[in-house]
Amino acid sequence: MKQLIKKIRQLKGIVVSDKMTKTVVVSVIRLKKHPKYKKYYKITKRFKAHDEKGEYHIGDKVVIRETKPMSKDKRWQIIGKV
Numbered sequence: 001m002k003q004l005i006k007k008i009r010q011l012k013g014i015v016v017s018d019k020m021t022k023t024v025v026v027s028v029i030r031l032k033k034h035p036k037y038k039k040y041y042k043i044t045k046r047f048k049a050h051d052e053k054g055e056y057h058i059g060d061k062v063v064i065r066e067t068k069p070m071s072k073d074k075r076w077q078i079i080g081k082v
Helices: none
Strands: 009-016 023-033 040-050 060-067 078-082
Touching: 009 040, 023 060, 023 078, 040 060
Parallel strands: 040 078
Antiparallel strands: 009 023, 009 060, 023 040, 060 078
């Protein structure tokens, strides 16, 4: 029987909020190509990430990875600074 190996997603972003306890909000920007006009435009998505020690603050560039759900909205964990 074949085992499914899922690749763990990793994203780079900037911390935009650190007001919660053990949680930061990371904003990830990516470029998307318009299907008709072929121009690129920015898409911004915000992820809640786990920060156990509270060492990351607004403006820090960080790498986050996907983990099992920790709460209703939190499914990411900070690996470290870029």
